[in-house]
Amino acid sequence: MARRGLNPEQCPSMARIESQIAAKGEKYSKDILPFGGMRSRLESLGMAKGTRDSGISESSKMLGLIVGTKDGTVGPTFGRSDGEGDDRLAHILTEASHMMKTPGPVTNDDSRSNEDSCSPRTQCPSPFSNKDSSQNRRLKKYENDDIPQEKVVRIYQEELAKIMTRRVEDMRHSREGFPGGGMPPHMERPPEDIRMALEAYHRELAKMQPGANLPNLPNLHGLPGVPGVPPFPNLLALQQQAMQANPHMNGAGAVQDLSLPKDKNAKMNGMTDSDKDKPMDAEEAIRHAGSAFSLVRPKLEPGQSTGSSASSPLGNAILPPNEDFGGSAAASPLQRMASITNSLISQPSNPPHHPPPQRSMKAVLPPITQQQFDLFNNLNTEEIVRRVKEALSQYSISQRLFGESVLGLSQGSVSDLLARPKPWHMLTQKGREPFIRMKMFLEDDNAVHKLVASQYKIAPEKLMRTGNYSGAPPCPPNMNKPMPPTQKMISDATSLLSKMQQEQLLSSGHLGHLGQPAPLLLTPPGFPPHHAVTLPPQHHDNNKERKPPPPPQPLHQPPVMRGMHQHISPSVYEMAALTQDLDTQTITTKIKEALLANNIGQKIFGEAVLGLSQGSVSELLSKPKPWHMLSIKGREPFIRMQLWLSDAHNIDRLQALKNERR
């Protein structure tokens, strides 16, 4: 709460009511979270954030029209081969292509547009250049482009020698036998694997030294040259680092997947989390400690796995597929070789007898390198967030998918980041990482394609098709969304509050006694101010403990309210907060009767009175929750219903609206 600025002192009534609700509804929240303390040790469940803006809904409609259901499974929509399905696909694909091609918001300008920001391509000095060297050391752990080529070659040679040595030792061990018979699991490598690894090593060495005379390379001769290592380009760099962290290879030498679940119980190089707590096998330890690739081994987050073979939702989408070791041309040679080595020495060649636990959909992304920090050394977080939200909204990419696939964060974190981006200078290094990833996402021409492909199970190649479709989602009709509070509403609310406070002090009646004292004005969400409905005074049960009235709220919502109940007019919000009891069942019954008697549909009622969709109205009317179980936000519709019931012209207004729509 402190982080979100929800200071109870600034909103005492809210805090008080919330605490009441929390107390009453405790069993609905905390009591069913018995694993809170264990959560960090449990496997991530794969759940995966932003502001709910109208664009999301509209683009959902658009995509809904285009691709049908968004079922997480491969739905029938994607299996269609008929023209209709193709047309829909074409629409979404061309839309994505258009966005990517259109010079506009999604360009590289935002950081450069910052007064104090530097273009990644202008190679601004690193903001960390003057920082503590320990920080640089930490970051250098992820970076190996600055390692001299000779050293790289030497490392390769060492690893080759080690493999050969191990092979001999393995054979010796196999002759001596291990407890339980046979070789240790990590030793059970067929000769073909070793041979392939050696060949791969040779290839990588050759790539590093195109046509160069390699001193001290007796094992390497006659290998073709390959251009040097290119710099990391955006997501590709991340992908290559993912390779480094996740050396998945099958028997054919293909790198299977570049992203990993943040599965804390998943195996790491063949070890489970629990295994990691045990003393490492001596030989294992020697192997790890002695590996020259320890220099390039990525930092492993606690519980982070490097050995899962699970695939990320973008495993074949946002991250370009890799054919083989050589396919990762943009990666550091050390990274590629680390992949080979790790795979050889750590992964059993035989699949486990027990299938790995259902993987989390969350991908572990490679860390941001110092180079990337240097490239993006000053970003306009607001601008990045704005563009990301636009992209997500336009293509109906969920925060969950975006978070898990692009940022490596959960949906909740994404929502938080998108809703409340901190200024760059206020972010810690770790806090800057998501924004750098967002920036790279925005700069990657194909990122949206691939993300959409992932979300809708579209073959990535199809996304490369282009077209001219550029239809923007239509603006929603005003009636579909609640109107922001107007000055009149705020004024009404203020006046209401003071009267409510008086009523509370003098109250002896019940809310059900409608229309006795002078009604107050209140504007329903869907109506303009002149449609204000009458508001009955609030009465509370005498038996209820009465709390002192809260201090008057400021006319304008304080910043702490930003993003919270934005569309709720302060008056309704306060009423919801201050009303201690309300018979929701009775209210809904009356509403249903009124609608039925006057042949008014839930849709129009919901949109005009409650600012909700038909489905929501249905839920509310058919399954009203007890008042004490509702949050303040959840109480708002019932307050509005109550207000509507008290409106002498409620039916007339809706009938008029209904006729207008016809």
Added chain:
DNA sequence: GATACCTCATCACTGTTTTA
């Protein structure tokens, strides 16, 4: 120790599909 970052569960809500 304070704070930032993050995950997770929950809630409220939406849009789509199904049912009456």
Added chain:
DNA sequence: TAAAACAGTGATGAGGTATC
């Protein structure tokens, strides 16, 4: 056709972990 059911989404707070 309207209502109900359902799946999916974003917002939010609590609480754990990492970092300063």
